[in-house]
Amino acid sequence: MKIGIPRGLLYPKYHIFAKAFFKALGAELIISPATNKKILDEGVKLCADEACLPMKVFHGHVAWLRDRCDALFIPRFMSIEKNEHICPMFCGLIEMLKSNINGLPRVIDEPIYSFHRDKLFKWARRAAAGITSDRQRIKAAFDRAWDMQGRASLGYRDEYDLKIALIGHAYNVFDEFVNMDIRKKLNKMGIGIVTGECVGKSDIEAQAAKLFKKPFWTFAKEYYGAALSIFKNSMADGMIYLSSFSCGIDSVVTELIKIELGDFPFMVLKLDEHTGEAGYNTRLEAFADMLKRRRAGFDNNLSQYGQCGICRTRSLPGA
């Protein structure tokens, strides 16, 4: 049996588990290629216009897999922490896909409540139903996958002199096509990247607990907690929030972060299918220049007309 796994949305977070689990059950895996222009275009065509970019990209991946596999694994994440949700769109993702894409193969779409090992095992038993009925094998596959996922680590922590904290959804931060390889671009400018994964869970919880109301979105809690921990512990010189256009969670979280940061450099980069690379580069370069100037201590309000912002020598001809 061929099982297709779309390389979209939270794939960077769960792929180790999913691959190990289905492989151990004896299924053949087909994984859609890294996001590319064709996948994006196909997704934009199929998905509702108002949905966010990652949802459209995911539609593209599913469309790519449609005729290449016997069953599709599309995780329906309902909740990954107790009494919390992730995002309404994830709960309804499968209905959207079924409605938007014709001729889908069988979909492994049992809801996932992954805050507890036993809960996830229940899912595993149901998900394995069409593949094998050997209980021992399911148990062994699950244990193996659980261990492998437990050992996995995600996130960037570059050792550079200047560092930018990159906050945002995993599907924006780790999809190099969607974020136009922001890490490479920044590294080229001599700036390293620190992602939210560097912050410990207890630090995140501690920051989130300071809010009037504990956020019910796991995402919101994680990004808010990570951003504020990085800011308070001076783990980076600036912060970039990679946000998808019309994302409901981002519209709240970016604002909550912004209110706390004061004059700490913070930039929100919005991504959608119309984001042009030239404008994106310009903003990154300007942000990088600003950070460098701040570091050099020239961050004052004097006009720098006719001067090089960094070495302060008159570098323009005729000036």
Next chain:
Amino acid sequence: MGNVAFAARALCQGLEIPYVMPEKNNKGTLVTGAYYSPEEICLPFKIMMGNFLECIERGADTILFVGSCGPCRFGEYSELMMKILRKMEHDIDFIVFDMSPEIGIGEIRRRLGKVLERSPVSLARKLSAVKKAMKIQYLCDRLDRAAYLKAGYEARKGGCKRLLNEYKARLYECQSPEEALNILKLYVKKLASIEIDKSKKPIKIAIIGEIYTVIEPFSNLNIEEKLMDYGVSSERMLTPSWWVKDTALKPLKLNSLRVSRAAAKYLPYPVGGHCKECVGEAYLAGKKAMDGAIQILPMGCMPEIIAKSILPTIQKDTNLPVLTLIVDEVTGEAGFITRVEAFLDMLSSRRKKPDMAS
């Protein structure tokens, strides 16, 4: 939020708590609200923010607000509003009623106590004030509902609309819950006496979508009134009194059974907001052979985007045309009207030649 203001005011009057009645939502409200709100937040936030700022300017020092615990953005409103108001250096007491299990019953009682301690009247009168407010809400919703439905059948056009506007204007001026109740009873009778022409077969439309934008006429550019002008009957299930009933029955899982059952086929798991209601109502409207449905949502509303993706399937299954209208602070009225008119034209031509329509 639509006619809720009348009931809320009656409650304050009954409890003898000083209140500030916001102006009817207008462009100024939205401009102020949108200015101080995050750019990408949904329209209800911006309008509410505008209401708060207007009331603060006129002397309000406490804001009562309800909350939810997701997964829709509404649950995070209070957090963000508090922070924005604090940043603007307004010293406001922000009291949030929230169903979240995290808070615990003690905290809810403390917050409720904070409100009730300002009321000098006895417990019996407090209860009667609550009862009267609920009654006002119920009557308002009943009046609205009847008028929107009757508008398609009235013998002389414009009667229903005139009555609706009249009762709202009079309620806005009224000074006590008793007076409000009398006005409402009078208008229920007046509406019943409007002459109807049973031979008419008006177009019938279901209004579905996000609860705030369907209830508050300002946010949906008065769509129901516009439909009345066209002689169209409209029906809407989501009303403030429906919300009260729904919230009360939710813990028992007895809320809106019919709609839940209708939606189950298309949406087996809860996704938050009123997505389930939207999908279920569309399906029921199709089954009842209504002429069409109009879905209204604020730009970026996550649950309604899911609903919008599912609606084409329902359109196919039940042969119900659906028009989706997305509203935000830059929605232009002319383009909005054009779309509604085109939709209505399409519906009436579908009636004449049903086979041509598909």
